[in-house]
Amino acid sequence: MNPALGSARTAARADRARSRAGPDTAGYPVTVPDRFGETRDACETDGMDIVHRNNVTVTGNPRGRTVVLAHGFGCDQNMWRLTVPALAGEYRVVLFDHVGSGRSDPSAFSEDRYASLEGYAEDVAEICEALDLRDAVFVGHSVSAMIGVLAAGRVPERIGALVMVAPSPRYIDEDGYRGGFSVEDIDELLESLESNYLGWSAAMAPVIMGNAERPELGEELKNSFCATDPDMARVFARTTFLSDSRGDLGSVRVPTLVLECAQDAIAPREVGAFVHRAIPGSALVTLDATGHCPHLSAPEATNEAILDFLAVSR
Numbered sequence: 001m002n003p004a005l006g007s008a009r010t011a012a013r014a015d016r017a018r019s020r021a022g023p024d025t026a027g028y029p030v031t032v033p034d035r036f037g038e039t040r041d042a043c044e045t046d047g048m049d050i051v052h053r054n055n056v057t058v059t060g061n062p063r064g065r066t067v068v069l070a071h072g073f074g075c076d077q078n079m080w081r082l083t084v085p086a087l088a089g090e091y092r093v094v095l096f097d098h099v100g101s102g103r104s105d106p107s108a109f110s111e112d113r114y115a116s117l118e119g120y121a122e123d124v125a126e127i128c129e130a131l132d133l134r135d136a137v138f139v140g141h142s143v144s145a146m147i148g149v150l151a152a153g154r155v156p157e158r159i160g161a162l163v164m165v166a167p168s169p170r171y172i173d174e175d176g177y178r179g180g181f182s183v184e185d186i187d188e189l190l191e192s193l194e195s196n197y198l199g200w201s202a203a204m205a206p207v208i209m210g211n212a213e214r215p216e217l218g219e220e221l222k223n224s225f226c227a228t229d230p231d232m233a234r235v236f237a238r239t240t241f242l243s244d245s246r247g248d249l250g251s252v253r254v255p256t257l258v259l260e261c262a263q264d265a266i267a268p269r270e271v272g273a274f275v276h277r278a279i280p281g282s283a284l285v286t287l288d289a290t291g292h293c294p295h296l297s298a299p300e301a302t303n304e305a306i307l308d309f310l311a312v313s314r
Contacts, residue, residue: 050130054096054123055103058131060088066133067310068094068159070124072142072166072293073240074201074225074233076102079141082299086307094136096127098144100232111235117143117243121150128158135160137310142166142267142292146245153251161313162256163306166292167275168267169245177246178270186241194234201225207265210291217297249278256282257309259294259302266292283309 050056057077060067067087069080077095087093097104098120113119124147128136138159140148145167152159171179172186181189193200205225206218225233256279260272269286276284285305289298 050126053099053105053108054127055105056127056131057095058092059084059095060091060093062092064091065310065314066092066094066131066136068096068124068128068133068136068138070096070138070140070144070148071098071101072140072144073236074101074221074228075141076224076227078102079224079293080295083139083295083303083306086299086303091137091310094127094131094133098236099123100236101228106229106232109232114232114235115239117147117150117239117245120144120147120239121154124148124151125154125158128155133158135314137161137163137313139163139165139306140167141295142168143240143243146243146248149245149248149252152254153248156253159254161254161309162252163259163309164256164275165259165295165302166261166264166267167258168271169249169275169278170243171241171266172244177274178268180266180268180271181241190237190241193237197230197233198226208292209297210261210263210265211297214297217291217293220296221293246274246278249275250280252279252282255309255313257305257313258282258284259287259305260284261287261289261291261294261298263290264292 055077069077069083071077071079076097080095084093084095099105099108100114128151134157136159138148138152138161140163142165145164146169148159148162148164152162168179170177171181172183173179173181201222205222206212206215209218209221211217258272258276258279260267260269272284272286276282287294287298287301287305289301291297294302
């Protein structure tokens, strides 16, 4: 058993009664300015306003290369607020919320579409097409790293490089592969999430974030989880934790940076090594960081690694 799940289970049981009363579910506002301007009117595909659907935000240097920042499960684009200032002087930065997260349009949610990572990848491809991006760098955190791999395969002319932050193509252990969780671990994780989402959020957020000496980080992640619609989160969680994207990694043909943390309860270092080996010509950087969200817990190191890669990825 993954020891992190054992600790989270104990905390979830202790928190169950309190969570039913409902913690503070206030979300975190997006702090980067919206500079979409006249581009917004052009971003419609088959009647769907892509900008509205995914709450697309554009900021930074309009003449710079475009960097697309994609958040992970239970989060939103505000999780990149410590990275945007490091990029915005030189690069054009695009942020968005996956459907079912943040300030995306809930009416666009479809359980059938988002039961597969392909649905999220199609959204990314549509965003890239709506903005007419060329040679963009896609930075994906956690499950969005795999979404970026799929999207790059769909629109290769629009995505010219990948940065994978704490990626995992498969969370479940198999013979010859360590994802960090047994089948029983994942079954229990999903059962807990579906039966008591608020309690699960309160218990799992500190485990995912790590950095126990900085409880405000775990509290922020918990609030982000709790601000997500539980039914939509259930679908995204199953898609995230049950997917197997290992077979897609070998098809990547763009410059790729794999960023892993020295200690990560969700994506152990064996996973980073696997992703690095599977993607031809990729670079692997191990951050001196703890937890699954280094862009929040170690933003300086994370930003430096991304900027170094951007400087050479053309």
